[in-house]
Amino acid sequence: MSRDGIAGLAVLAASLVLFVLTLDLQDSPMVPVGPGFYPRIVLGLTALLSLGLVISDCLAQRQRRSEPPVAVATAVAAKERLNYPLVAISFGVFALYCIALPGLGFRIATFAYVVASNAVLAPPRGLKGWAGSVTLGLLTAFITWLVFERYLSVLLPRGRWTQF
Amino acid sequence: MKRFTAATTGVALLIALLPVSSALAVYPDRPIKMIVPWAAGGDTDNIFRPFAPLLQKYLGQTVVIANVGGASGTKGAKEAKDSPADGYTLFAVHDYIHSTYYTGVSDVNYTDFEPVCMISSTASVLTASPKTPWKDWAGLLADAKARPGQISVGATLGSTSHFFPALVEKAAGIKFKYVSYEGLAPRMNAILGGHIDLTDANMTQKGKVEAGQLKFFAIATEKRNPELPNLPTLKELGVNVVYDVNRGVMVSKGTPADVIAKLESSCAAAAKEPAYAQAMKLQATDVRYMGRKPYAEWLKDNDELNKNLAKDLGLLKR
Amino acid sequence: MFELLGAGIVNVLQFKYLIPLFVGTLIGVVGGALPGITITMTIIVVLPFTFGLEPLQGLSAMIGVYVGGETGGLITSCLLGIPGKPSAVATTFDGFPMAKKGEPGRALWLGIWASIFGGLLGAVFLVATTGPLARIALQFGPWEFFSLFVLALSMVAGLVEASLAKGLVAGALGMIVTILGNDPVMGQKRLTLGIPMLEGGIDFLPVLIGVFAFAQIMSEVERMGGAHKAIDAVQRGVSLAVSHLKIILEIVSRPLLLLWSTFIGLAIGVLPAIGGSAANMLAYDQAKKFSRHPEKFGTGTPEGIIASEASNNANVAGSLVTIMAFGIPGDAVTAVMLGALTIHGIQSGPLFIVQNATLAYGMFAAYIVAHALVLAILLVGVRWMLRIVEIPKATLFPVVLVLCTIGAYALSNTMSNVYVLLVFGLFGYAMVKFGFPLAPFILGVILGDQIEINLIRAIMTDANPWLFLTRPISGSLLVLSVASLAFAIWQHYRQRARVATEVEADF
Numbered sequence: 001m002s003r004d005g006i007a008g009l010a011v012l013a014a015s016l017v018l019f020v021l022t023l024d025l026q027d028s029p030m031v032p033v034g035p036g037f038y039p040r041i042v043l044g045l046t047a048l049l050s051l052g053l054v055i056s057d058c059l060a061q062r063q064r065r066s067e068p069p070v071a072v073a074t075a076v077a078a079k080e081r082l083n084y085p086l087v088a089i090s091f092g093v094f095a096l097y098c099i100a101l102p103g104l105g106f107r108i109a110t111f112a113y114v115v116a117s118n119a120v121l122a123p124p125r126g127l128k129g130w131a132g133s134v135t136l137g138l139l140t141a142f143i144t145w146l147v148f149e150r151y152l153s154v155l156l157p158r159g160r161w162t163q164f
Numbered sequence: 165m166k167r168f169t170a171a172t173t174g175v176a177l178l179i180a181l182l183p184v185s186s187a188l189a190v191y192p193d194r195p196i197k198m199i200v201p202w203a204a205g206g207d208t209d210n211i212f213r214p215f216a217p218l219l220q221k222y223l224g225q226t227v228v229i230a231n232v233g234g235a236s237g238t239k240g241a242k243e244a245k246d247s248p249a250d251g252y253t254l255f256a257v258h259d260y261i262h263s264t265y266y267t268g269v270s271d272v273n274y275t276d277f278e279p280v281c282m283i284s285s286t287a288s289v290l291t292a293s294p295k296t297p298w299k300d301w302a303g304l305l306a307d308a309k310a311r312p313g314q315i316s317v318g319a320t321l322g323s324t325s326h327f328f329p330a331l332v333e334k335a336a337g338i339k340f341k342y343v344s345y346e347g348l349a350p351r352m353n354a355i356l357g358g359h360i361d362l363t364d365a366n367m368t369q370k371g372k373v374e375a376g377q378l379k380f381f382a383i384a385t386e387k388r389n390p391e392l393p394n395l396p397t398l399k400e401l402g403v404n405v406v407y408d409v410n411r412g413v414m415v416s417k418g419t420p421a422d423v424i425a426k427l428e429s430s431c432a433a434a435a436k437e438p439a440y441a442q443a444m445k446l447q448a449t450d451v452r453y454m455g456r457k458p459y460a461e462w463l464k465d466n467d468e469l470n471k472n473l474a475k476d477l478g479l480l481k482r
Numbered sequence: 483m484f485e486l487l488g489a490g491i492v493n494v495l496q497f498k499y500l501i502p503l504f505v506g507t508l509i510g511v512v513g514g515a516l517p518g519i520t521i522t523m524t525i526i527v528v529l530p531f532t533f534g535l536e537p538l539q540g541l542s543a544m545i546g547v548y549v550g551g552e553t554g555g556l557i558t559s560c561l562l563g564i565p566g567k568p569s570a571v572a573t574t575f576d577g578f579p580m581a582k583k584g585e586p587g588r589a590l591w592l593g594i595w596a597s598i599f600g601g602l603l604g605a606v607f608l609v610a611t612t613g614p615l616a617r618i619a620l621q622f623g624p625w626e627f628f629s630l631f632v633l634a635l636s637m638v639a640g641l642v643e644a645s646l647a648k649g650l651v652a653g654a655l656g657m658i659v660t661i662l663g664n665d666p667v668m669g670q671k672r673l674t675l676g677i678p679m680l681e682g683g684i685d686f687l688p689v690l691i692g693v694f695a696f697a698q699i700m701s702e703v704e705r706m707g708g709a710h711k712a713i714d715a716v717q718r719g720v721s722l723a724v725s726h727l728k729i730i731l732e733i734v735s736r737p738l739l740l741l742w743s744t745f746i747g748l749a750i751g752v753l754p755a756i757g758g759s760a761a762n763m764l765a766y767d768q769a770k771k772f773s774r775h776p777e778k779f780g781t782g783t784p785e786g787i788i789a790s791e792a793s794n795n796a797n798v799a800g801s802l803v804t805i806m807a808f809g810i811p812g813d814a815v816t817a818v819m820l821g822a823l824t825i826h827g828i829q830s831g832p833l834f835i836v837q838n839a840t841l842a843y844g845m846f847a848a849y850i851v852a853h854a855l856v857l858a859i860l861l862v863g864v865r866w867m868l869r870i871v872e873i874p875k876a877t878l879f880p881v882v883l884v885l886c887t888i889g890a891y892a893l894s895n896t897m898s899n900v901y902v903l904l905v906f907g908l909f910g911y912a913m914v915k916f917g918f919p920l921a922p923f924i925l926g927v928i929l930g931d932q933i934e935i936n937l938i939r940a941i942m943t944d945a946n947p948w949l950f951l952t953r954p955i956s957g958s959l960l961v962l963s964v965a966s967l968a969f970a971i972w973q974h975y976r977q978r979a980r981v982a983t984e985v986e987a988d989f
Contacts, residue, residue, distance in 0.1 A: 004648070007916040011651055018658070021673055028668050030267070030321045030342065030479075033941055035665035035672045038934040042661055046654040053647040082704040090703050091696075091908065094883060098904045101887070102897050114880040121706060122876030140881050144888060152534025154892045155194060155252075197895070203829055228534075230825075232894070238669045242682060243894060269668055316943050321668060343942040344667045344935070353833050359623040359943065 008053035105159025201240025202347035214443035222430035238270035251423035260323035262470035267322035268481030277414035282454035291365035295358030318345035318360035367448025490843030506543030510550025521551035549852035556593035568759035572766035576786030600792030604799025615807035619832030624939035629959035640970030656926020693910030747793035751800015765793030
């Protein structure tokens with residue numbers, strides 16, 4: 001089974017679980033159809049569609065098997081190698097930022113995030129490189145703070161631990 | 165380049181340190197958000213929009229209106245309830261807070277808030293689509309008796325716009341069919357297109373009657389409104405219903421007393437502004453100011469009243 | 483109508499609106515020129531700035547970004563041979579060869595002037611059709627709206643990707659996002675999965691920001707860290723000076739090409755959720771088919787540049803029509819605009835133009851004035867654009883993500899929206915990796931609640947379910963949506979004979 005089939009199975013499972021959950025929903029006092037009416041339609045439809053995706057993938061799989069697999073292999077080899085660890089680390093740093101934001105406050109967390117993320121994406125060389133990262137972090141944190149809080153009356157999170 | 169970097173870093177640090185000194189300043193030291201739990205262009209929005217800049221004048225901080233519509237106005241109520249009790253989130257409320265609680269639409273009750281002030285009172289008007297065949301109340305009544313449960317009414321379910329037609333229903337001995345349309349603005353769209361027959365509106369929509377986009381049948385006051393002297397009251401027509409919607413400002417429970425006091429005094433001053441009276445005249449709404457204490461008393465009475473109404477109408481779910 | 487437009491232009495020319503419009507246009511031109519930064523991403527970055535502004539100020543800034551971005555993309559396309567954004571891909575085919583042949587100025591300004599002509603022709607269409615279309619839409623009851631939204635979804639699912647099943651599943655997943663938390667009619671809790679944060683439902687903007695920003699940025703990050711390809715750029719010292727009159731003549735002397743490309747751009751724009759990336763390729767293809775010398779395409783022929791650039795600017799006008807008359811976003815950029823309208827509590831849809839005439843005509847005016855601003859910006863600054871393009875991605879991406887975070891947070895001043903951003907960022911990236919199109923997903927998220935509300939309203943107004951088919955407008959819309967699905971299936975079978983090619987995700 002290829003990635004389509006796997007994705008289809010995952011969606012099928014999720015929609016079935018949610019469908020079962022809608023069965024517990026109570027009807028609403030003022031609306032002729034309860035809050036579960038539309039979700040059941042959507043989830044039923046999704047389940048059918050994802051089932052279709054799985055089936056068509058299996059059929060395509062059989063067809064593919066009958067053909068020589070050379071074309072597929074070369075296509076994979078031709079694809080450039082992708083840097084997945086960097087993607088994972090980038091997501092990780094951003095997740096940490098989201099978690100730290102309410103605790104550290106916008107300014108500190110943003111400064112730390114920008115420096116860290118910049119350093120991950122392009123490892124700074126020497127003191128000058130780090131100075132560049134730190135400057136970028138400071139500028140981003142404080143210019144956005146200034147513009148949003150002072151001029152646009154958009155309030156940004158203050159730190160629960162730092163009161164800053 | 166290096167000197168430039170150092171200089172900008174220095175400036176940035178300086179900017180960073182500035183707000184620390186002002187953090188200890190007295191309330192309010194930053195902009196205040198006012199949650200209007202309905203779409204813009206509705207009546208609640210029309211009443212609080214002119215009020216906000218006046219309130220801002222006395223508070224000395226920007227008051228930003230945030231329209232948080234959805235789920236019979238309870239989405240905004242939930243957001244207001246969950247906001248920190250620091251006086252930076254105000255809640256523009258009306259009587260629906262009681263009705264949605266008793267009809268089981270929402271778990272948020274008026275007791276989840278601290279009242280600040282009441283600012284206005286708007287009478288309900290029974291309104292019909294221009295595409296309906298009836299010329300007046302008598303025509304509607306005859307048709308409604310002939311076709312029970314067929315005439316559609318657009319309403320925010322469980323809210324004041326549901327209660328008012330329900331009271332009319334009961335008093336006149338007829339039966340309507342209700343369709344969910346959140347807030348006055350979408351109801352006006354639907355009634356314009358003829359997708360619903362009747363709705364609860366108020367004098368804020370007077371302009372549309374003159375333009376032939378709506379038909380007013382009757383107003384739910386004791387006496388006729390001087391702005392539209394030709395419009396009969398429901399009482400005159402033999403339907404004993406008097407109904408109005410009262411709007412005020414609340415904050416989260418637990419907001420410090422000095423913050424509420426500051427809000428109350430600003431609110432009182434803003435409500436006395438001639439500009440406010442002028443704006444309310446345009447909306448054909450009465451200025452009805454009540455301070456914190458009388459408003460709290462009034463809320464208690466009104467809550468009891470709404471509970472009984474819900475019970476009478478068979479909508480009570482608590 | 484046109485006096486209202488005149489008043490709108492006078493209104494927008496006030497400093498209060500002109501400054502956000504100018505800043506937006508400038509950011510748009512820069513964002514459009516930066517490879518790896520799409521217009522969608524640029525507009526997401528601008529979004530939080532508009533929270534604190536008046537509605538027309540914020541929308542002016544966004545329209546500026548949109549128009550500026552469509553034009554800015556051609557700079558990198560022509561001079562570096564890398565498309566600044568998907569909707570300028572076709573411009574590289576002829577723009578870069580022409581620039582390499584020693585005529586970079588001609589390539590660049592042909593593109594810029596074609597953009598402006600295409601855009602202004604689009605403006606005529608925008609102003610002339612939005613009102614009448616909105617009047618038609620005013621007759622729409624809940625049945626018609628339900629069917630219209632269903633049509634929009636099925637069209638997008640069918641047209642965006644080669645695989646219809648995946649497009650439909652993506653759309654359905656978007657609708658599932660809207661059923662979580664509570665129901666939009668009575669606010670009753672449902673499917674909260676035990677997460678208190680979900681009780682209020684999920685706002686569509688953090689989902690949109692997360693999906694688009696992360697899918698795009700992480701797809702770039704994947705390719706970082708490896709050996710960089712040397713850029714075969716046009717030398718910096720070369721002169722870009724041209725005779726503008728000659729260039730304008732060159733475009734105007736091909737009226738049919740200009741009009742047809744503009745028409746294609748508009749048509750693609752009006753169709754929901756298909757952006758300029760489809761418009762410029764289609765227009766280029768058409769220009770090649772109708773040309774007397776198709777063999778010259780790809781070697782630096784002016785027709786190729788004109789077709790691509792006129793169509794992608796006209797596409798903006800088409801998208802604005804759909805959002806203003808029906809409240810359906812024409813692409814991801816207008817979806818963000820729809821969000822900005824919602825934040826200011828303005829409902830887009832048939833009554834928008836009537837109830838908010840000043841705002842609507844202000845938006846038309848901003849669209850027109852933005853073209854003049856783009857021209858001014860490029861006349862002065864085209865030289866510096868090449869420098870700005872050299873900003874490293876490692877610098878850009880963290881700043882962009884910080885602004886995305888602010889955008890999500892400031893929507894309702896809660897962290898929960900930031901967590902939504904993170905979760906859907908991961909989800910969006912996974913969708914791209916599994917080859918699911920993003921456009922139907924986003925449209926599903928945006929329209930899900932509206933579909934439900936209109937369905938329930940229809941049932942409450944009349945219990946007869948056949949009304950969806952027997953009401954003429956509603957019925958024909960549903961027939962059209964079935965037809966669009968059938969067409970997609972037919973096309974799918976036709977294409978199966980050809981080699982299945984991996985299509986780049988459409989942002």
